[in-house]
Amino acid sequence: MGDPFDFNEILMSVSYFSSITTKALTQFINDSINQRLKSAIDENSSGVTLNRLHEQLEDETESEKPKIVTTEEEITGFNIVKAILCQKVEIDRIIARDTQSYFGILLDDNNRKPICRLHFNAKQKYIGFLNEERKEERFSIESISDIYKFTDKLLDSITLYE
Template sequence: MEADLKLKLEQLHKRVDALKDQINTEEATKNAFVMPFIQILGYDIFNPTEVIPEFICDIGTKKGEKVDYVIKKDGEPILIIECKHWKEHADAHNSQLHRYYHVSKARFGVLTNGHTYNFYADLEKPNIMDEKPFFTLDLSDLKTSSLKILENFTKQGYNLESILDSAEALKYIKAIRNEFEKELQEPSDEMVKLLVSRFFDRPLTSSRLATFKEYTRKAFSNSINESISFRLKNALHINESVPSKELEQITPIHENTETPRFITTEEEMEGSQIVKAILRESLPASRIAFRDTQSYFGILLDDNNRKPLCRLHFNATNKYIELFHNGKDNGERKQLASLDDLYSYKAELLSTLKHYEEIKIKPE
């Protein structure tokens, strides 16, 4: 079921990207993007007892207030959905969803702009929707863990107990991760004092604290680097005792830098291995080099900047492969719905390689 769900959501993402520039209203966003999503979850959008559009939620003296959709199962509301225009943020700040949630009797609320879906519950106070979502689904970034959670919201797999059991963990794990990432970028005084107090028994003056802040930042950076290098070595089956030129090239943080300029992501590593597997049909691994930059992840022939085989642009919401036809400086970008799409460009990659092999380029 998970594979089928992923395939349908990937197709929806392609639809959203293809049509969004022609969608000018919130109503059009609902019809073109949100209704297909509800259908993918298995609910009958043509059954008014199961998927109810413009559901009336009377709030105190306010009569006739409407929520965009209410989904019912066995006659009971399980999910309310409020929609925004695809250009708006799916943020519950100043959203009517808070008010609708209070009177709807549904345990979960969703705020969406058609490509991002934020799921809310009442983990903080009963019957009052939390300020922050416990789960976010981004159609452009379909993680396996997200698909497993979403399965519990499908008509076939709806499981209230399972969702409630994991909702609190999801909410607070996300919050802790956000705080942790802030500390990695800029260690707080509290974090530095906590760590340093475990091995430094002298008073921390302001100047000492500033020094240890720099040490902490560098320690975090080195730790991330080593973790990335270790995982990459395993992926490339490189012997730990042999220095690797490729690893030196791909390492995003150098020893003499105080803070990381960029970090090679798991997706970039996985994507580079797919490209490498394609090229290995015609080329030894020693001639394939990697270089990470702030704007793209480059894959080069013979570690030569004038011989780019392709570039992976994975740092934005939409992901692209940049192809180089006949060795031209300006490549052609092709959008990727998933990493598997890289295999579709095998012919182009091998053609670029063949071009470089047929001509003689002066070394840099």
């Protein structure tokens, strides 16, 4: 009786299937590359260049980056201002609005009722108050806890709107 497993036949079968698999994979990769090249050529012929596509993608990723970042220092400063002002107004009337250049604290979420502005985006920190002419007067502070030194000014800013 012969051996049911002929080693030579198995090797030939493996070799045969290996070559077929390699050819199929090569064909698939070539087709995929050709399809991408055709779509790129079509886009180029319609007036859209690859460089332009690349620039558009860069612009999209740039626009996805937030331009306004609220820091822990700003939140802490906001909480200090709320702690000071809760003597005079309900705490839920004090609202924060962060912008690119300053962190604004408002009464009643109203731009016409600014309490103060925290400028914490540079090395030197400032707290700013708007006067009657809507001009901002800035005071430098060394640390966030220096906000407590402006308790009277903060309480006075509330009386302008009451």
